[in-house]
Amino acid sequence: MTVRSTPPRLSIAALFFLVGAALALSLSAAPLRADAPREFRSMSISERLKLPPSTTVTLPDGRTTTVALLLDEHRARMDRIASAKELATALVFPPKHVIGSGVGHLGGDGIPIESHGVPVPGPSVATSPGLTLVPLVVPPSGAAWGGDYTAFCQQAQASLCLYVPGGVALDNAGGALLDLDYYIPEAQCPLSGGTWQTTWGGTSCNFLYPVTASVNYLPGLPPSAQISHTCKAPFFGATFDSHGFAQVNVVLPSGNAQLTPANAQSCVVKIYAPSS
Numbered sequence: 001m002t003v004r005s006t007p008p009r010l011s012i013a014a015l016f017f018l019v020g021a022a023l024a025l026s027l028s029a030a031p032l033r034a035d036a037p038r039e040f041r042s043m044s045i046s047e048r049l050k051l052p053p054s055t056t057v058t059l060p061d062g063r064t065t066t067v068a069l070l071l072d073e074h075r076a077r078m079d080r081i082a083s084a085k086e087l088a089t090a091l092v093f094p095p096k097h098v099i100g101s102g103v104g105h106l107g108g109d110g111i112p113i114e115s116h117g118v119p120v121p122g123p124s125v126a127t128s129p130g131l132t133l134v135p136l137v138v139p140p141s142g143a144a145w146g147g148d149y150t151a152f153c154q155q156a157q158a159s160l161c162l163y164v165p166g167g168v169a170l171d172n173a174g175g176a177l178l179d180l181d182y183y184i185p186e187a188q189c190p191l192s193g194g195t196w197q198t199t200w201g202g203t204s205c206n207f208l209y210p211v212t213a214s215v216n217y218l219p220g221l222p223p224s225a226q227i228s229h230t231c232k233a234p235f236f237g238a239t240f241d242s243h244g245f246a247q248v249n250v251v252l253p254s255g256n257a258q259l260t261p262a263n264a265q266s267c268v269v270k271i272y273a274p275s276s
Contacts, residue, residue: 037057076167098223134217146208172252
């Protein structure tokens with residue numbers, strides 16, 4: 001009599017375990033999809049340069065873009081840094097005005113509106129003897145401001161100056177606007193006016209731009225200080241006080257939305273005040 005042995009049956013739990021293990025093994029061995037976005041900031045610059053222009057990448061701010069667009073932004077960034085002085089040289093300033101009594105705020109046409117019934121500023125005048133240009137007041141910062149900001153504002157011979165680059169998506173970094181470049185090497189970054197950043201997420205050359213600037217100056221008695229500026233609402237806001245205070249600011253989007261001006265924007269203020 002032949003006795004046939006019956007192979008042991010797998011339990012349902014064991015069967016599910018084997019199926020799950022096989023599936024996990026196949027997924028781990030599967031290659032990444034060719035069109036899956038790459039985490040860009042964690043790569044070295046040499047790795048970034050080897051990527052095809054059509055490669056889709058993900059940036060730290062969550063933006064998904066292509067290598068080709070990032071390279072375009074990089075080239076535009078280098079061009080704007082190189083041409084910042086020329087941009088400032090082309091500025092056209094309106095005639096100087098005496099700052100009237102009260103406080104003036106920037107109106108929709110870019111000219112301070114009336115405050116307390118007194119037009120601010122007053123009639124256009126020539127620079128009076130005894131008045132000198134208030135030197136540029138650079139807003140304080142824990143890091144260097146962007147090289148194009150510095151070059152532009154120094155060339156503009158301003159008392160107050162704000163400059164916002166165009167054609168890029170700028171993050172609101174709390175008191176500053178932030179523009180990141182992923183192709184500038186570490187050694188070149190400070191030479192371009194950037195700040196090199198290395199974090200757990202990778203590396204980048206960061207460019208910072210102030211969103212507000214202010215100055216206190218001697219207005220004279222009676223107030224005789226004169227002002228000329230290029231600030232235009234609604235992108236910029238400004239306050240001019242006849243008691244010797246002026247402030248300009250970028251009007252930021254609500255929430256934490258990025259600022260994306262198509263072209264560079266600037267707000268340059270020249271204040272002529274008694275020297276002593």
